[in-house]
Amino acid sequence: MEALLIGIYSFFVWLIFFKFKWLPWNTISKAIVVTIPIVALTWLVLTLNVVAPSSADIRVIKYTVQVVPQVRGRVIAVPAEGNVHMKKGDVLFKLDPTPYEQTVRSLESQLASAIASAKNLNEQLKAATSKTEGVKAQLDLANKRVAEFSELAKTEAGNKFDLEQAQANVKQLQAEFAAAQASERQIKEQMGAQVNGEQAQVAAVRAQLDNAKWELSQTTMYAPADGTVINNQLRVGSWVVPMPLQPAMTFVEDEYQILALYQQNELYNVEPGNEAELALPTYPGEVLKARVQSIVWAQGQGQLPMSGQIPQTGPAPLPPGRFAVKLELEDRHRDMFLAAGAVGHGAIYTEHIKPVQLVRRVVLRIGSIMNYLVLKLH
Template identity: 60%
Template sequence: MELLLLGIYAFIAWLIFSKFRLLPWNIITGSITIVLPIIALTVLVLTLNVIAPSSEDVRVIRYVVQVVPQVRGRVIEVPVTGNTPVHKGDVLFKIDPTPFALQVKALEAQLVNAQGSANKRTQDLVAATAKSTAVRSQIDLATRRVAENRELVAHGAGDRFALEQAEATLKSLQADLAGARAQEAQVRALLGATVDDDQAEVAQIRAQLETAKWDLSQTTVVAPADGVVINLQLRPGSIVTPLLQNPAMSFVENDYQVIALFDQNELRMVAPGDEAEIALKTIPGKVLKAQVVSIVWAQGQGQLTPGGLLPLTGAEPTPPGRFAVRLEILPEDRDLFLAAGARGHAAIYTDHIEEIQILRKVIIRVGSYVNYLVLKV
C-alpha cells in the first residue's frame, strides 16, 4: 500500500513539474517534494497502526476432543472413516458388549433374590410378632398359677413341688419371650435399613445393576458433536481402555474460533465489538467480516514457574510477547468452511479517525488477492 501511495504521489509530481510545468524544479521545490511524502507517509502509517492495527498471524483453531471410552474392552466395529464428516450421535466405534450384558443379567438375578429375601423377612416379622404375643399370654397364665400356688403353700394347703414346677415354667416362658423379642428386633432392624424406600441390600444391588447397565451403554461410543475423525488408526480387534493417556481417536469439531496475535502496543484503542476483517490463505480473494469478541490480556511470559531457584532473566533476549484477540465471524460468512490451522492476516477498525481506515481496508483486499500467488519453484 505504501508503494501504491508513493506511485500516485510520484505521478502527480511528474504532472506538476514535467508534464504541465506548473512549478519550477529547484532546490526548494525539490526538497519539499521529496521530504513531504516521507513525513506524511510515516505519520499516516504510524497513525493507521494504532487506529486500525493489523496482524499477519491469524489462526483458525478448532476444538479437538480426545475420545476415551468409559469401559475397557475389545473393539468389534468401527463404522466411521477418517476425515469424513459425521454428525452428533453417530456411532464412532463399538466395544464387545458380552461381558457387560452378562453382568447385567447376573445382577438382575441377584435383585430378584434380594427382593424375595425382603418379602421373607416381612413374613418372619409377622411370625416373630405372633410368637411374642403368644408367649406373653402364656406368661400371664403362668404368673397367675405361681401366685395361686404360693398362696396355697403359705396357708399349708398347697404342694411345694407344684409351686416349684410353676415357677420353672414361668422362667422358661420368660426366656422364650426374650428370644422372641430378640428375633423380632433383628428382623425389624433389617427391614428398617432402607435407601429410597428400598431395603439396604436391595438398594445396593439395584445401584450395582444401574452401574452395570450404564457400562453396557458405554460399549457404543458416539460422536460428541458434528465434526470429523482425524488420523483414524482404530480397527476391530483393538483393545481400548479408559485411560486419558491412551485415547482411541481424535475428533475435530466443526465449531471453531479465530485468534489474531498483535503486538502489545497495538491494542490500546481496541475494544470488544470493534469491526474486523480477515483474509485467509485458504480462501484467496475473499475478505471475511468479523468483530472483536475479547482480548486475552495474558500470555506465558507473565507467569513464573514455582521452584526453588530465582527467576532467570536469561542471557539471551526474550522474544516480545504478543496478546491474542478473539475474532468472531459475522453471520454472512459463518457458513464458510475454515480449515483447522488456516493462517492469514486481519485488521481491526476502531472508532477513531475512521476516515483514513479505508487505506487499511484496501491493504487487506490487496493481500487477499495476493493469496492467489503460489511463490515457489
Template identity: 90%
Template sequence: MEAILVGIYAFFVWLIFFKFKLLPWNTTSKVIVVTIPVVGLTWLILTLNVIAPSSADVRVIKYTVQVVPQVRGRVIAVPAEGNVHMKKGDVLFKLDPTPYEQTVRSFESQLASAIANAKNLGEQLKAATSKTEGIRAQLDLAQKRVAEFTELAKTEAGTKFDLEQALANVKQVKAELAAAEASERQVKEQIGAQVNGEQAQVAAIRAQLDNAKWELSQTTMYAPADGTVINNQLRVGSWVVPMPLQPAMVFVEDEQQILALYSQNELYNVEPGNEAEIALPTYPGEVIKTKVQSIVWAQGQGQLPMSGQIPQTGAQPLPPGRFAVKLELEEKHRDLFLAAGATGHGAIYTEHLKPVQILRRVIVRINSILNYLVLKLH
C-alpha cells in the same frame, strides 16, 4: 501498497518537473520531492497501525475431544472412519456388551427378589409379633410354676428337683423371648429403613442396577458434536480401558475460534463489535468478513507458577508477549469451512479516521490475491 503509492507519486513528479516543466528541478525541489513521500508514508503507516491494526498471525483453533470410554472392553465395531465428517450422536465405536448385560440381568433378578421380600415384610412382622406374644405367655406360665414350686418346697410338699426344673424352663423361655424380640426388631428396622420412600435393600439393589445399566450404555460411544475423527487407529479386536492418558481416538469438533495476535499498544482503540477482515491461504483471493468478539487480556507472562520458591526474575527482560483478539464470522461466511490450524493475516477497523482505513482494506485484498502464489521450486 506503499510501492504503489510511491509509484503514483513518482508519476506526478515526472509530469510536473520533467514532462511539462511546471516547476524548476533544483536543490530545493529535490529535497521537497524526497521529503514528502518519506514523511507522508511514515505518517500513513503509523496511523494505520493505530486506527486499523493488522496482524500477520491469524489462527483458526478448533476444540478437540479426547474420546475415553467409561468402561473397559473388547472393541467389536468401529463405524467411525478417519477424516470423515460425522453428526452429533453418530456411533464412534462399540465394545462387547456381554459381561455388562449379564450384570444387568443379575441385578434385575436380585431386585425382583428384594421387592417380593419387601412385600412380605408385613406378614413377617405379624408372624414375629405373634411368636413374641406366645413366648411371653409361656414365660408368664413358667414363672407361675416357679412360684408354686417355691411355696411347695417351703412346706416340703414338693421336691427340690421340680423347682430346679421350673427355673430352668424359665431361663429357656427367656432366651427364646429375647431371640423372638430380636427378630421382631429386625423386621421393624427393615420396614422403617427407607430411601426416598422405598425399602433400603430394594433402593440399594436398584442403585446397583441403574449403575449396571449405565455401564452397559457406555459400551457404545457416540460423537459428542458435529465434527471429524482424525487419525483413527482403533480397530475391531482392540482392548480399550477408561484411562485419560490413553484415549481411544481424538474427535475434532466443527466449532471453532479465530484468534488474531497483536502487540499490547496496537489494541487501545480496538473494541468488541469492530469490523475485521482476514485472508487465509486456504481461500486465496477471498476476504473473510468477521468482527471482534472480545480481547483476551491475559497471557502466560502474567502468571507465576505455584511454588515454594521465590520466582526468578532473570538477567534481562522477557520479550513482550502478544494478546489474542477473538473474532467471529459474519453471517455471510458463517457456514464457511475453516481448517483447524489454518493461519493467515487480517486487520481490525476501529471507529477512527475511516476514510484512511481504505488503504488497509486495499492491502488486505492485495495480500489475499498474493495467496494464489505458491512459492516453491519443486
C-alpha cells in the same frame, strides 16, 4: 503496504515530471519529491497502526476432544472414518458388550431376589410378632401358676415338686420370650434400614444394577458434537482402556475461534464491537467481515508457577508478549468452513480518523488478491 504506496507515488511523479513535464525537474523539485513520501508515509503508517491496527498473525482455532472410553473392552466396530464429517450423536466405535450384558443379567436376578426377600420380611415380622405374643401369654400363665403353687406350699396344701416345675417353666418361657423379642427386633431393623424409601439391601443391588447398565451404555461411543475424526487409527480387534493419556481417537469440532495477535500498544483504541476484516489464504480474493468480540487481557508472561523458590527471570529479559483479540464473523460468513490451524492477516477499524482507514482496507484487499499467487518453483 509501503512499497505499494511508493509505487503509486512514483507513477504520479513520472507522469508530472517526465511524461507530461508539467513541472521542471531540478534540485528543488528533487528535494520535494524525496521529502514528501518520507514524511507522508511516516505519518500514514504511524496513524494507521493506531486507528486501524493490522495483524499478520490471525489464527483459526478449533476445539478438540480426546475420545477416551469409560470402560475397557475389545473393539468390534468402527463406523467413524478419518477426515469424514460426522453429526453429533453418530456412532464412533463400539466395544464388545458381552461381559457387561452378563453383569446386568446377573444383577437383575439379584435384584428380583432382594425384592422377594424384602416382601418376605413382612411375613417374617408377622410370624415373629405372633410368636412373641404367644410366648408372652404362656409366660403370664406360668407366672400365675407359680403364684398359686407358692400359696398352696405356704399352707402345705400343695406339692413342692409342682412349684419347682412351674418355676422351671417360667424360666424356660422367659428365655423363649427374650429370643422371640430379639428375632422381632432384628426383622424390624432390617425393614427400618431404608435408602430413598427402599429397603437397604434392595437399594444396594439396584445401585449396582444402575452402574452396570451405565457401563453397558458406555460400550458405544458417540460423536460429542458436529465435527471430524482426524487421523483415525482405531481398528476392529483393538483393545481400549479408560486412560486419559491414551485416547482412542481425536475428534475436532466444527466450532471455532478466530484470534488476532497484537502487541500491547496497538490495542489502546480497540474496543469490543469494532469492525474487523481478515483475509485467509484458504479463501484467496475474499475478505471476511467480523467484529471484535473481546480482548484477552492475559498471556503466559503474566503468570508465575507456584514455588517456594524465587522465580528465575533468565539471563536476559523476555521479549514482551502479544495479546489475543477474539473476532466473531458476521452472519453471512459464519457458516463458512474454516480449517483448524488456518492463518491469515487482517485489521481492526476503530472509531478514530475513519477516512485514513480506507488505505488499510485497500491494502488488505490487495493482499487477499495476492493469495491467488503460489510462489514456489516446483
